[in-house]
Amino acid sequence: MSTEGRSAEPSSAPAASVLESAGFVHIVARADGDALAASGLLARALRERDTPYQVSVGRTVADRTARVRDREPAADDATIGVGAVDADITSLETADRPATLAALDLVRDLDATPDPVLALAGLVAADVEPGAGESEWLLESARERGLVDRRPGLAVPTADPVDGLAHSTRLHAPWSGDPDATRDALAGLDIDLEAPETYDGDDHRAIGSAVALDVIGDDDAAPVAAETIQRALRPYATPDHGFATVGGYADVLEATARTEPGTGAALAMGHDAHEPALAAWRADGRDAHAALEGASTGRYDGLFVLGIDDGPVDAVARMAVAFRSPEPSVLAVGNGEAAVATRGDERLGATVEAVAREFEDVGIPDVAYDGGRRRGYLRYDADVDESTIIATVREVL
Structure with missing residues (x-):
């Protein structure tokens, strides 16, 4: 067991x-x-x-x-x-x-x-x-050492703003996950989207301001989105690195750890894995934004629940607690797996372990779990009803 x-x-x-x-x-x-x-x-x-x-x-x-x-x-x-x-x-x-x-x-x-x-x-x-x-x-x-330099703009891994913004899970706007919609959202700016190598501080600042307004102005955005988007602004750029910013690099590490851990490990070890890592990051971003947009929702005292048909539950929970949730904790429930995210500073390892034990006590088979700072993950038999998962998690959280 x-x-x-x-x-x-x-x-x-x-x-x-x-x-x-x-x-x-x-x-x-x-x-x-x-x-x-x-x-x-x-x-x-x-x-x-x-x-x-x-x-x-x-x-x-x-x-x-x-x-x-x-x-x-x-x-x-x-x-x-x-x-x-x-x-x-x-x-x-x-x-x-x-x-x-x-x-x-x-x-x-x-x-x-x-x-x-x-x-x-x-x-x-x-x-x-x-x-x-x-x-x-x-x-x-x-x-x-000249490895980082803070500048205006947003923390994305690519110099191309459309690519970076469309697939980033460090923000969520109405156009997220869709490069064409992202391009349309930026089209009104007096910026050549095809020539990011020419951008100066004013160009980056204009993009950052436009994106922040779209994030905060989203009809489904929670008040916390205004605070969260600030952490993606004014990134630490990495002029001589394979990724454009420190925050963008972090987003790629998160995506590959979940979806292609072999690629992520190779990247972290310093091997030439930038392109496959970016491909994994793009796929993860598209899936996560689509799942968040299509999720069913439920609100309980202290817990916001999202039900998704398909997609990375970890990324969905993390984005929801940062941009969508009116409650301090989020539970994303998928097909045989679930993720918990919180805005608190506590580690969720002990909490998720307790949830896993409760799952087993109520007869849920094939339970496995993991927990880290502000996040937890659960895997279980896919035939278990979503309501059972929600009720059990609510008892422990």
Whole structure:
């Protein structure tokens, strides 16, 4: 049974000393942008040390645990968990810090040089503002090296504004998911949409202002949308990087972690995976916006519920809580899977585990789960009625 036993406590052995003596390292990561960035930082450090490694991405605690238990490690192998794993391994999972920050500490303990842009993207994926708190040194280092530069506009991964805005899940407007509708929405601006290489600050500012007005003015937008869209404005541009902004890079990491984890892991490790990663991001964005627009909705005390026929429940829940939900928590229910998102700062791991146990108590089969900061994921038998899922989640949340 996938929810038997809580995730093991992290090993007491310092992670750096474990890795320094390892002949091979298996990194087992949670399927989100923060964990993917953390895995990439660690993998690059191991490559600097000529230590062989493998990165695996698991959607649930059970998936990651199976990956660990299915291997027969050699005596000098080490396994690092980036996310909860029900096994006695060294873990970067913490209750109050993004995995990216823990990975940065570990990389520096190994005397390796972390990629600041990847690390900043991981923090954005973890809902941390670049430069906030412990990441101040990281942002300053990136700025001093000319790797990032704050400018007007929006946090999208591509220089092409139509492509970037249509597929981004960091915003939701009436035209989101549809490149032709996005182009029409920008057509009234005195900007050549075919020549983004010529844009100056005023051009980026005009696009940002127009998009913000469309997001806030959407008839279905919740009041929180006005606050949320601010976090996508004035991005940190990355002039010499494969992605146009830090926030856009984070969006790609999130999309690939969910839909094409092999591509996402390769991207985070520094391999040439930009084009397949962008293709996965576009497909995920189209599906997520279409699912959100076509979702049925229900409102309960503290919980906004969306029922979708098809689409990425994680992205739908995340966008809904950021732009559509009148309640602080969202449950997106799909075909045999569901996602929870909240506007609070708490980690949802324990909450989602409790929901999974309740599912099993009421006879729902094949339950698996995962949880991170502000987000949780559940997988179960597709024949279970949606009303049962909603009632069980409401009992725990």
